Amino acid sequence: MENQSLIIDEYQKKFPDRTVLWDYATGDAFLQKLGATPAPDLVIAGNELLNVLSGFDLFEDVGIEPYHAGGLIQEKWFNRLTLTPFQSIDGQSLIAIPKDFPMAGTFYRADILEGYGFPSDPEELGKFMERPENWILLAETLKSHGIGVISYTHDALNMAAAGYGYFDHYGNYARNTEDLVPYASLTLDIERKGLDSNWNMWDDKGQQAIRDSKLVMLYLGEWGWDLIKQWDPDHYAQWKFTRPPFNAYWAHGGSFFSIMKASPNKSSAWEYVQLSMEMEGQYRESLSGWKWHPDVRNHWSSPLAVKAEEIWSKQLQNLIYTDISGSQLLQTMETKTLEELGNDLKILNGLFNLSNQTDVNHE
Numbered sequence: 001m002e003n004q005s006l007i008i009d010e011y012q013k014k015f016p017d018r019t020v021l022w023d024y025a026t027g028d029a030f031l032q033k034l035g036a037t038p039a040p041d042l043v044i045a046g047n048e049l050l051n052v053l054s055g056f057d058l059f060e061d062v063g064i065e066p067y068h069a070g071g072l073i074q075e076k077w078f079n080r081l082t083l084t085p086f087q088s089i090d091g092q093s094l095i096a097i098p099k100d101f102p103m104a105g106t107f108y109r110a111d112i113l114e115g116y117g118f119p120s121d122p123e124e125l126g127k128f129m130e131r132p133e134n135w136i137l138l139a140e141t142l143k144s145h146g147i148g149v150i151s152y153t154h155d156a157l158n159m160a161a162a163g164y165g166y167f168d169h170y171g172n173y174a175r176n177t178e179d180l181v182p183y184a185s186l187t188l189d190i191e192r193k194g195l196d197s198n199w200n201m202w203d204d205k206g207q208q209a210i211r212d213s214k215l216v217m218l219y220l221g222e223w224g225w226d227l228i229k230q231w232d233p234d235h236y237a238q239w240k241f242t243r244p245p246f247n248a249y250w251a252h253g254g255s256f257f258s259i260m261k262a263s264p265n266k267s268s269a270w271e272y273v274q275l276s277m278e279m280e281g282q283y284r285e286s287l288s289g290w291k292w293h294p295d296v297r298n299h300w301s302s303p304l305a306v307k308a309e310e311i312w313s314k315q316l317q318n319l320i321y322t323d324i325s326g327s328q329l330l331q332t333m334e335t336k337t338l339e340e341l342g343n344d345l346k347i348l349n350g351l352f353n354l355s356n357q358t359d360v361n362h363e
Helices: 005-014 027-034 047-053 069-077 110-115 122-128 132-143 155-164 178-193 204-211 222-231 233-238 266-279 281-286 288-295 305-319 326-351
Strands: 042-046 097-100 104-109 217-221 239-242 255-259
Touching: 005 266, 042 047, 042 266, 047 255, 047 305, 069 097, 097 266, 104 110, 104 122, 104 222, 110 233, 122 239, 132 178, 155 178, 178 326, 204 222, 217 222, 222 233, 222 239, 233 239, 255 266, 266 281, 281 288, 305 326
Parallel strands: none
Antiparallel strands: 042 255, 097 255, 104 217, 104 239
């Protein structure tokens, strides 16, 4: 992420004998810097990189002395948030500290929903959308009037499955469960009934549909208010925010801290982390998603998640056009994933004694 200028200034006021040197890198250049000599003291990176970095033996276990970050994360910095995404692949170390964990949710035009007889209060709408049959009634009703509440067919299952990860802490595939079958079936219904709008909120056509009150639900992280103001200033006051459909709690974006094992300045890096978390604490607690943290599922990062995501997306795109059931859809995607990742999974599982591991939940 870019320079935390305010926090750096405060840190150097507090510790005038220290200097913070900030280096920014992306992609392969970022990964190369992790293995450079001298090593960085502290890494701040996007949460999407947790999967990639979970298999690297480069980071301090901040769950143990002198850090004890697990208790701070769950009891002070966040609201009983699961630690599992921030563990090493073997489950034995806490290698990352969430800097921010912006919860995904639903931005919606309250006036439009109210006009068609649906709940407009955030809590009432969140409760209503817990059940897939309610959500599809909403989608069907508005679609009959030329109004979209979903962009693409596969979005429904992707939202429902987002908090599952791809593999559990034993290396087992994690996205073929009875809990997900209703949402796989829902996705197939969306395709058969033509309920997708095919409007992409990230392009000009989709943003015009938003302004024209033709796309009235957006599924974004809670940082999305600035985008709503940019995309639809004339109706900004009519937009509201609630939890995601189906109680499908997950993070959309955000970043984390990791302290490098090779750092000669671990205590200084840890003091930087603590200062940053303290300075941003009031903002974190002000967000709607703060109260949703306890509902985030345990899900484990995996170096194979990136490949699994590619297989999932490709198979889902193909299978939604076939005459199958929701359970068959999930089973087919599992079979294909295990086929394509079979050798990699054997290698990965052979590196760690996964069957004997215990979950990390450091105090």
